[in-house]
Amino acid sequence: MGWFVELDDAIRARRIDDGDMQVAFAQSNLAGRAKTWALGLNLHDPYAFGSLEVFKSRLRQTFEPPRAEFRARNELLKLKQGKRDVHAYAQHIRHLTSCISSNPIDEHTMVSVFMQGLADGPVKTHLFRLELDSLEQAIYIAEQEDFSLRQARASSTSYRQPRQYDSGGPEPMELCYVESEKARSTDYKKLQKCNRCQKTGHYAYECSAPRPVSRNTGRSDRPPMRKGQGRGSAVGAKTQQRDGPSKTDRDQ
Structure with missing residues (x-):
């Protein structure tokens, strides 16, 4: 127990050599149930603790957890x-x-x-x-x-690179960066698909294929209407054909 180590250090620091004084000093540092237990033994038997080792042994047997x-x-x-x-x-x-x-x-x-x-x-x-x-x-x-x-x-994480200030003068071009960007754009272009010829490798505005001709599939054979002839005129002509000639036409 750590308390026994502290007790031995305190006894050596105070240079207590007498056995009875060592036991009395140890009892004075007890508290709670341990102090009540020691006082009860002393009242029953004043010589219950013959030496400091006996005091430690009985205290350990009483309060130390089993095994x-x-x-x-x-x-x-x-x-x-x-x-x-x-x-x-x-x-x-x-x-x-x-x-x-x-x-x-x-x-x-x-x-x-x-x-x-x-x-x-x-x-x-x-x-x-x-x-x-x-x-x-x-x-x-x-x-x-x-x-x-x-x-x-x-020390390695606290290191910071010195801050670079803009000198205001011309700066050299980063040719390696430009070349890498150009190669990256070329590779991306190879994966694109043209919307005109449906082929990869170029865009629609670069395609040399002819433009597709739009075809009107919904044409009818009906002649186109003349100007001024609307839907009402066509309905009137159909009605006249069904009912026969009008009265004015018969008088003529």
């Missing part, structure tokens, strides 16, 4: 960097390592686990070229390499 070391070991062996950076990945490995106290993993295995869990990239490739003896050495080199890569990437 905590087995779970931490299993998670450590399967740990991967994923989307985390190298620093966060290293801190997680340190935390899981501190949770395994009864039967700790050897350093060479920890180095292998750390290197295998790194994401594929320059940092992992660089570590596989070295012979590392401890986990902290591997973490230090990995963080240094990751920092160098970040700095190089930041």
Whole structure:
């Protein structure tokens, strides 16, 4: 547990050598249910915690989750960097390592686990070229390499080309650009289809084929009407033919 590590550091910093004073100092830093539990044991038995190690052992047995070391070991062996950076990945490995106290993993295995869990990239490739003896050495080199890569990437993306100002004078023609545009337009022209002769390779205004002659397919044999003869005149003539000659024509 991380709290035990902080407790040992605080005891060493205050130079507390007496066992009873160490237990009293540890109890004073408890809170919540743990503090209530420790006060209850002291009221029942003033000598319930004979030393600091006994205090740690009983506290771990009471509040530590069951099979905590087995779970931490299993998670450590399967740990991967994923989307985390190298620093966060290293801190997680340190935390899981501190949770395994009864039967700790050897350093060479920890180095292998750390290197295998790194994401594929320059940092992992660089570590596989070295012979590392401890986990902290591997973490230090990995963080240094990751920092160098970040700095190089930041400097390359922050570079900007100098702004070019117009001098106002004549500028040389880009002949290569003109030739490429001409070739591109020629290739596009080869794919076009003429609307007059239905052939590819040219446009209708460039076509040399004769223009098609329009034909009137709806012509009739009826003679054209004279000027002044409309639809009413034609209807009157048809009526006269059906009814016979008029009275005026018979008198004549």
